[in-house]
Amino acid sequence: MKARVVGDVSMLPDGAFGSRTPIWWGLICFILIEGGGFALACGAYFFLMSHTEPWPPSRFPPDLPAGIAFTALLLLSEIPNVFTKRAEKAQDERATQLGLIAASFVGALLLAIRWFEFHSLNVRWDDNAYGSIVWALLFLHTVHLITDWADTVVLAVFTFTHEVDTNRFSDVADNSLYWHFVVIAWLPIYALIYWVPRLAG
Template structure:
């Protein structure tokens, strides 16, 4: 006689936090791919730096103030970002809404600063190999920044609608996780773009 064992899983949660969440693993894979993209771009920059007798090529180093202000704001943003994760884990809707708005405003401020940074690179993308690689690296990071800001805005809007269900709090913590990646990715890029040309 053949027996079929069946387990009732209807009581299991339909979402989780961190590694117990499918989207978290998706974000991990996405960050691994993006990290390799940054590594390749950094490698290209360092190769061009090594084979050219003068660096930067036909340009002054970027102005320091936009990148430095951005770096300070990125580092400070880790504090409200981590608080956002805590209130989302507690499923505190009011505080999660507030913190998503705060993080969206920080992201928008950083995008505005990034516009100033592009304007103060002191080179065009088509000026030289130096200009091309600098614009490429800054453009790559800007894409990640804009993606996270867009995700934060969408989550903030959803939290003010009927879609503000427990599963959304898990999405918020995944967004916090990705923001930390955006911050960590920027730190070596800041050194590379703003300080290496001054060596």
């Protein structure tokens, strides 16, 4: 049977932003997977909490300063993140580079504070189930922090060495979207690690 051609797609664009691209959908899948993992880990926290009295067993909740500093800086990191996202949408190369560099530095600083958070938990992972789940939550979030930070750094380097076209701007936009996830996912975990033990105790 001969093919009957009814239309031509060569005039369509070869790059786009957001939900028009397959990669955005991949990212959404990834966020759903990770978000589901976080939600289940939080569920495990409450499950274990219902078995233990007092909570924490040592009565010493984690110290607050590192956690507060981390949370404050993480929320502030949305400023360079949103700035970068707007620069990408406007396809402004200079501003995108600037935003990515700022985001890389903030990310490095956040990782440094995270180090102190691990040292202010007042419990080891092998002390009891409380210690295990608190370390697990903090560890899970740290893995995401490192992943997105590494992605940001690589993208930042790339904007200096290579031509930046629509598809690359779109990558950077997706990176910003993922950072939103890293920020939002932290808030319930922050509450579970630092505040639930205080309120429950």
